[in-house]
Amino acid sequence: MDLKLNYFLKRSSANGPGIRAVIWTQGCLQNCPGCCNPQTHPMHQGYRMSVTKLMQEIMRLGSDIEGITISGGEPFLQAEALNCLLLEIKQTTLLSVLIFSGYEKTLLDTVPLYRACLKNTDVLISGPYQKDVQPDYNQFCASGNQKLFLLSSRYQKEDFNNLMTNEIFIQENGTIIMSGLGRIEGIQ
Template sequence: MLPSSQANGPGLRWVLWLQGCNLACPGCFNPETHPFNAGQRMEISSLAKSILDAQEHIEGISISGGEPFIQAQELAVFLEMIRQQSRLSVLIFTGYSLNELGSIPSASRVLQLTDVLIAGRYVQSRRIASGLIGSDNKKIHLLTNRYTREDILASFEAEVHIQIDGGILLTGIDPLQW
């Protein structure tokens, strides 16, 4: 997770990368999020509390992965906690199409709690890496009227975070260009 980002959606956002993905899109920027037995386990209520404690300083939450909808039931519970106690926006990146999400249990609950969904497999040969869109087949679904397509496309492509331990975190839709 990253508690402060301007390259993962409109405004200052808390970013969560959920662990686990079986889509295996060639050229994926986040392959370290694919194994199901890696990452850091967190209690949903503890994670929600951390974000809610920071809500004065952020506009919303961006959720990526791995594949967030592999944990759709847990994600729905988490987003319900956030929505009940804040006005934070929710943006989710998924490799599934909106149509495919229809067959995933709890996905409809998640979508009801989401402002923007960026959906579709990453296709390396169609890479554009601009405005939160990795490849030109991906679709922006504005599920509420909170944002416009222009708001999404105006997002920064990349940012660099230097961590306290000296590590470097590259994030955004096109951090490899940096």
């Protein structure tokens, strides 16, 4: 089974507690104005990677990371493959899982496949991005309408206070990757 991805970042300090690998899925139908990841919206872009290959990439990271953050796009648009990945992560590693979703948790709780994904998720940050609503960095939310849900006992709310919220990587080929909760002032 394949996931359609926009990017896979092996190490990040601005996508949740600790050092995390980050998976950006490709495809989002919400197109929230001001979204910091608009390149992840078009359904026809991105690249496919099998869950098996993605797990191999994750396993190569070994103990260098504390967890996996899955963002987008909208990860739940690929719920079947997402569920396969989450099951594999939880069955074969000790890594934590944090998912950002533009869907409200009340919606995620109504769809059986979405609920299955949430069973293997430690933290959910949900709700559409609203550019005119101030961020709530104490809840690690890019806009204050979004909500932080602790779905396991792995973390406490305090673990999301004072986290790094943005970082920039310059790849060997010169590509600039901006990661974290939002745009960095002065950089487009």
